[in-house]
Amino acid sequence: MDVLLDNLDLFERGFLNTIQLFVLAAIGSLVLGMVLAMLRVSPVPFLRAAGTAYVTLFRNTPLTLIFFFFAFAFPLLEIVSISYFTAAVTALSLYTAAFICEVVRSGINTVPVGQAEAARALGLGFGQILTSVVLPQATRAVVPPMVSTLIALLKNTTVAAGFSVAEAGAIRDYLSERGEPALTGLLWVALFFVILVVPMTLLQRSLEKRWSVAR
Template sequence: MDVLLDNLDLFGPFFLRTIELFLIAAVGSLVFGTILAMLRVSPVPVFRAVGTVYVTVVRNTPLTLVFAFFVFAYPLLEIVKIDYFTAAVVSLTVYTSAFICEVVRSGINTVPVGQAEAGRALGLTFGQILGEVVLPQALRSVVPPLISTLIALLKNSTIAGGFSVAEAGAIRQYISERGDNQLVALLWVALGFIILVAVLSFVQRSLEKRWSVAR
């Protein structure tokens, strides 16, 4: 307990920063990943190709390299200046979106084709069919893998600690500089992530229960 109590000025703000990083990247990934999924099921070949290339390239690129690009290489382009936190958010969003896309696309594929055909018969456009008919059903069917992907995002956020972002993954380094027990500090960090994952698991169970009743 001494390690935790003596370093509350690290654990508190750093975990809050981790939660902030996770929430922003999670929202961005869900939005962008859903858009990618729509591209992948689009009737337009060019859109499908763009979505496929993006997912294939990003899913096979190590997250550390994505971070390295936005932290070190992107500033050299001199387009828009971003700080380390923003670079971490963009890196996590770009990377996780590819996985969210595949989860949402698998959910779309579970919706009977007759649903889309019925929508077309009513005169709905492709966007309306996806937004009003297919996606609501698809998202209900992929809650477990979707939450699992977000849990992976939460754990991946620790990589930001190696790129000058003051979040939970960087606590060990600061504890080392203070001369406290690093192993104990890591155990407290692990406990913190276990609690955060437990919260996400609770959200998953709640959504599954609510949406199963709705169906």
């Protein structure tokens, strides 16, 4: 307890930044992921190809390399000046969006093709079919794996510690500078991550049980 109480400022600042990183990156990746999923199922070949290219690129690129680009290479382009925190949010959003896209696309594929054909026969456009017919039915299949993807995003925020972002992953280094036992600090960090993840896991299980009964 002494390690926690004596360094409460480090833990408070670190996890506050972690939560901010997670929330902002989650919003960004959800929005971009939904757009990419629509591109992936679009009837326009060019849009499908663009969505596929994005997902293939970012799913097969290590997250650390994306961080390196936005932290060190992007500033050299002199397009706009961004902080390390903004670079971390951007990297996490772009990376996670590729996985969210595939989760949404897999959920869309669970909806029978006849549903879309019937809506098309009624004169609905592509956007109307997705928002009014397909996505509401795909929600049951999408939400559980979506929560798993967001949990992975929460854990991926620790990568930002290597790029001068003072979040939970950087607590160990600060504890070492203060002469505190780093292993004990890591155990506290792990415990707080469990506390953050457990509510999301319980939500996932609750939705799975509710919708399995509904079926």
